[in-house]
Amino acid sequence: DFGLMTYDPAFTNTASCRSAITYIDGDKGVLEYRGYPIEQLAEKSTYLEVAYLLMFGELPTTAQLQDWEQGILKHTLLHENIKHLMRGFRYDAHPMGVFLSTVGALSTFYPDAKNVSDANVRLEHIQKLIAKSPTIAAYAYRHSKGLFYVYPDNNLNFAGNFLNMLFKMTEAKFEVNPILERALDILFILHADHEQNCGTNAMRAIGSSEVDPYSALAGAAAALYGPLHGGANEAVLTMLRHIGSKANVPDFIAKVKKGEGRLMGFGHRVYKSYDPRARIIKKAAYDVFEVTGTNPLLDLALELEKIALEDEYFVKRKLYPNVDFYSGLIYQALGFSPEMFTVLFAIPRTAGWVAQWDELHRDPDQKIARPRQIYTGYRTRDYIPMDKR
Ligand code: SDX
DSSP, rough: OTTTBOOTTTTTTTOOOSSSEEEETTTTTTETTTTTTTHHHHHOOOOOHHHHHHSSSOOOOHHHHHHHHHHHTTTOOOOOHHHHHHHHHOOOOOHHHHHHHHHHHHTTTTTTGGOOTTTHHHHHHHHHHHHHHHHHHHHHHHHTTTTTOOOOOOSSHHHHHHHHHHOOSSSOOOOOHHHHHHHHHHHHHSSSSOSSOOOHHHHHHHHHHHHOHHHHHHHHHHEEEEEEETTTTHHHHHHHHOOOOOGHHHHHHHHHHTTTSSOOBBOOOOOOOOOHHHHHHHHHHHHHHHHHHHHHOOOOOOOOHHHHTTTTHHTTTTBOOOOOOHHHHHHHHTOOOGGGGGHHHHHHHHHHHHHHHHHHOOOOOOOOOOOOOOSSSOOOOOOOOOGOO
């Protein structure tokens, strides 16, 4: 406690903004988008319908959804110059680094996006960002594999179009099992928004300076890239591969308890109970493995979860599986390489980022983000000449 101000290293108890978009009860494991429970949305909705809900606050009518989807589908293409930009990256550039750089570069293609006070201008670029994020991700993936780029096919749904741009190898469109396509759409719904997490906080803080949404979203994606945030899904797969077999789980858990590493995909700043998204993803994993054949790492993940949830170290610290613990297993089964996993988080999170950014600009009381600090350095003192130091 530093006198008048108290220092909270994670600003856990400091509200950064007012928002009506996403509600979380961390103790009860509740997550609602605009009041709708995530369980119902995952079962009954689609990613683009959820993106509409996050943005406008209500579920769309048929006509509203059609208009919204059309407004997005007409923006799926990228300027041809973006391909040249991407060619500048090394073949092994991490797709997340390509993604955030390319989104930032898009700000130079749309100078009018700076008119953030105009709701229609905001809407146009919001739809562009939702539409182009999968195209950027697919181009980044194809670049990393040295493959030709596949243009978006607007006759396909959002998840199908993305998978086609990623995996199409012949003239024929990429055929994907509808169960797998639906599993990806459910993952997109679950990752769409999550209140004021690190990446969304970055989106709002950067956006509060009235910069364009492309530049703000590049900053949000940079925050998500971190292994403590969206990078955790890739880190879970690395961790599972490192553990290798159930026989090694007790040793691994012992090391974690000694502070020699973390159980990636476990723990959460807000959820002090099971992350409701992890529960849904765990169930979706079984549906996916029915189609693709099981993944030996799933048994390992289940064993890790079982042992951890019975261990005092994790119970005392209220550490449960979070959204990242099982998602990578599904992405792997869908054919994605681990370095694509965080980009797979960034694509759907674009809907939440832009909805939160729009909300920020609709708040008449909103000011530029300017947190204060607790100053712990020297107070005023005189300059010391070199020969006296
Ligand atoms: C996401 O905020 C969001 O909403 C994020 C997100 C979203 O949708 O945007 O939900 C997405 O980022 C999910 C989290 C993904 N990250 C991981 O899975 C990485 C592993 N988890 C952690 O590093 C950690 O749990 C955090 C970062 C998620 C939360 O950390 P906190 O709240 O800052 O907690 P902490 O680091 O202060 O830990 C409290 C205690 C510590 O032990 P002690 O110092 O008290 O002895 O719990 C321990 C930590 O060492 N701990 C863990 C642990 N997480 C916390 N120990 C082992 N393994 C872990 N995973």
